Amino acid sequence: MKRLDLIFSERELQAILNTLENADVPGYTVMKHATGRGPERVVTEDMEFTGLGANAHVIVFCEQEIIDKMRDEIRSVLSYYGGVAYISEATPL
Amino acid sequence: MKRLDLIFSERELQAILNTLENADVPGYTVMKHATGRGPERVVTEDMEFTGLGANAHVIVFCEQEIIDKMRDEIRSVLSYYGGVAYISEATPL
């Protein structure tokens, strides 16, 4: 099994979740209120109340095939709006 | 070293932490207010104030033996109440 970590602006959350659902992921977890810095943007907690919002961290445990299915769509969202996506190995307990 | 990720309803948090303590984990980290979707349940932020609550994400860095010790008990909690548990490799810095 794989673990997919996605971190991006919470404003794109719905778009990403739709992508996940379309690829039939078995489940996902969302942690909001993440902050951070990327190649160009700094996202800070004190700005969360403004129109910019904070980041969301989404974790998906799923098979490689599912990841392959949604790779292009996720990449397109992230490349346009910013954010990162990384895959690692994970074994069910 | 291993990294164990547990995600489940915050209502089972105390039971899971007791299991961890009984297995003598060196430590753990809890992140509450996680939301998500699993095979049957959707957990959303707007429902957090109701009696259902949100999810908790627990991370444990520990040796494989400790994981082996607590595997059955964690599985039994998660299979009954829902939630996921995944193991991956981790090296201390």
Place this chain on the structure above:
Amino acid sequence: MKRLDLIFSERELQAILNTLENADVPGYTVMKHATGRGPERVVTEDMEFTGLGANAHVIVFCEQEIIDKMRDEIRSVLSYYGGVAYISEATPL
């Protein structure tokens, strides 16, 4: 690519972020309000409003070289103030 997970008291957050910036990490993500237990300290949510605060969980995706650059400094902060740091493998999506 590597994934670096750092968990420590939010009171050291600024020091750690400075270290990351000095090592020229491409980015990082911060999740605050984490609680947990380590070898000696218990950090609970109900104490967050007191002077002790909660933990921060910092995730960095970066190359091994960058990790090597900042290893000593991070270790020195964590060994003095407490906290954990683990490295794992991660592949960009």
Place this chain on the structure above:
Amino acid sequence: MDLSLLLQNIFAPTVLFFFIGVIAVFCKSDLEIPAPLPKLFSLYLLLAIGFKGGIGIQESGILNNQVLLTLSAAILMSLLIPLLGFIILRLKFNVFNSAAIAASYGSISAVTFITAESFLASQNIGSDGFMVGALALMESPAILVGLLLVRFAGPKNRPESRKLHLSSILHESFLNGSVYLLITSLIIGFLTSLSNPSAVEKMYPFTHSIFYGVECFFLLDMGMVAAQRLPSLKKAGSFLIGFAILMPIFNSIIGVLVARSLSLDTGNAFLFVVLCASASYLAVPAAMRMTVPEARSSYYISTTLGLTFPFNIVLGIPLYMSLVNKFIPISTF
């Protein structure tokens, strides 16, 4: 139903804020009241309702016969309704789901109650403080019945570790966070009013003056929550949708008959009926999620929050008022 009552209800700020919450979701506005702010409002409301209720009980004199009868009837209703609901629900659902949903309808919704109180006030109809006592007393018995139903009607092969011991049934029924906060705040209100009237005055701006505004703010959130439950309601099927509307009406009719037989006056009768008709989304789901994980939470939470709650807030309140007007003789002092 009396149309003018409906209009008067709908043009109250509470109900209007509820509507704009609903509309925000339907129009996909990105309006959001992030956690834990709804929790702040709900804790505040429970604390204030309890405190105000305690004062009310103290002022109306607790050992009054009418009071004791009303409170007993309230408890009885919260024992009876889950049993009736269970029988109906078993037609379609397993024991776990039936018990969990039935318990929700036996219990109450504090926000429905306070919206009803505001409605009463806008009609210049008085009611007695001890009705908050009825509110507080109807939560635990419903949970109790729900859990006992699971224990005795449920399959005997539940894993050993999940056996519902009486102690854990009682714990969930009485020490549930929202039940506990409501009841203890009520006791504090009672004691304070008895021993320390100047402290009641000092609490007044917090528990009374800003109460209505916070209620409106919370109803805005509740509107969003309710609207977001609708998709999962569709999945739940038409039986449950029908149940979520008809059960409150059915309960309100029983309620009105009981209120009549107790000779409650208009205001108290109305609140009694509202308590019977409303369903829980705080205490009961918390207890069921813990002890009966086999029940689908989306069933019991989506019906109460997504349908019964909005129905009661918007249509139920004027409907129950009409019922009361018809069946309860106007008290003459």
Place this chain on the structure above:
Amino acid sequence: MDLSLLLQNIFAPTVLFFFIGVIAVFCKSDLEIPAPLPKLFSLYLLLAIGFKGGIGIQESGILNNQVLLTLSAAILMSLLIPLLGFIILRLKFNVFNSAAIAASYGSISAVTFITAESFLASQNIGSDGFMVGALALMESPAILVGLLLVRFAGPKNRPESRKLHLSSILHESFLNGSVYLLITSLIIGFLTSLSNPSAVEKMYPFTHSIFYGVECFFLLDMGMVAAQRLPSLKKAGSFLIGFAILMPIFNSIIGVLVARSLSLDTGNAFLFVVLCASASYLAVPAAMRMTVPEARSSYYISTTLGLTFPFNIVLGIPLYMSLVNKFIPISTF
């Protein structure tokens, strides 16, 4: 500028709390108002401003000629200012950044508005409730213009999926969370005041009495936020820094001329000018982040929050008052 006005403004609790927020950051105090508390304050303020404004509009009689003229002028200004701003900004920035920044200055800052209102009150100068209507009406048009500028002046090679369809432009302009909450609360305030005056009274302690205190608390936070924007402002360069100060002054001058030509009295003219001069950090950034990700958010948010907002709160308000005193003839009743 009149020095005594400046001093009177600076010694208001709102501005003093803003200062201690700024100083906390400069002195590296670990004072922190964690999320989502600032969101709670900003939701509360929008709800209360809207509700109070709705009452004000109802009381001042909506179909009045002067009112309609003022509201139309407000809309016009929020369409015009982004166009002017865009032309200036294009000297240095690409279409995306220019449009996003320009839209922010066409829109308004509700907190600047209420600080100005408090200042007016401290000067014992009256103003009319319908000015909140102007506030509410100036948000959407500015977003609309900003997005239309991107659509028509922007590069034609945006990816298909990012085409700005009219429907999504309208959606962002009118259903943005803060726009939506402000406008719907205004409508509720209006309807309540019309149909249910006793409910207005019940809301009063929440929407009116504690308002000023919450405003102060929020300004403490805003002081910290503003001060934390300064480092990224330096990166933004001197053109943008100059723009963030001069554009509000420029807008205030247009505003004062328009107000004069509408024969607004002192109080309303002042608020009108403040609306023209203030810039948005809630609605516009939310819309731009969603639909124009090509714009650097640090540009539009750092200028409005880090420079224009503090400038307006501290120096702008007395400056605009002086302008109004000079250009608006004192109304004689």
Place this chain on the structure above:
Amino acid sequence: MDLSLLLQNIFAPTVLFFFIGVIAVFCKSDLEIPAPLPKLFSLYLLLAIGFKGGIGIQESGILNNQVLLTLSAAILMSLLIPLLGFIILRLKFNVFNSAAIAASYGSISAVTFITAESFLASQNIGSDGFMVGALALMESPAILVGLLLVRFAGPKNRPESRKLHLSSILHESFLNGSVYLLITSLIIGFLTSLSNPSAVEKMYPFTHSIFYGVECFFLLDMGMVAAQRLPSLKKAGSFLIGFAILMPIFNSIIGVLVARSLSLDTGNAFLFVVLCASASYLAVPAAMRMTVPEARSSYYISTTLGLTFPFNIVLGIPLYMSLVNKFIPISTF
């Protein structure tokens, strides 16, 4: 101790809410006040205490001789108590732990202070606004002494990077978030009361009217926090448990003698004693966690929060009142 005082104290809503927090934990209720709500309450209380205090100081006239003497005595006590505490604690603990715990007892607890103020009010005993000045002035010196003790009595082999430079000692002492908010709010209250009495009135509903209710809400949370500290207290050992009860009593006795020698009247003397007896869980732990990580945080936080705070709230307040009644001659005007 006077039993009637104890009863009067225990039946105050503040103390009752504290109790139900404690009982919730003991009974394992799932009642929870999630973060950051306690932070909201504590920020609010500091802001309001400071603001009210600033008004009080302005009204009582700051340059009064008695005022200056009292404030100097307060500072002196917050320098002296940590030194005494340090000597006692060194019997059992290393320099780091001793300094951290001692500093906590030299500093103050604002919530203990306001609970004491409410108690005074319920006894119809007046006190002067400048006592809040004493509260504000007792935080920094205690931190200062604690850190200087670490610097000069601590091991000389601390790593270079951890050397306690004077600048960082001063920074922690004066710019700590809660110290900063309290002192600056006090200054704002003072300035506002001086220059802008109508603004004081506008703040009143926020800073004064709802204060008591928020205090009760916060004490509910503090009850839970205190009860949750008990397990780690047991680990801390009986020496520390004894210290947490006896040190406040000891400090209160010194306090009463100083108050007498200053000829403070009953109300002010009582508050002075409460300040001496109370211990810090906001400012001091924050400073110690940063600069003296060698100290076990569970020692200094569990004793102050788990034992000293509850002791003061429940038993200390009536005890100190009895002491004051015995040792302070009743003032005759």
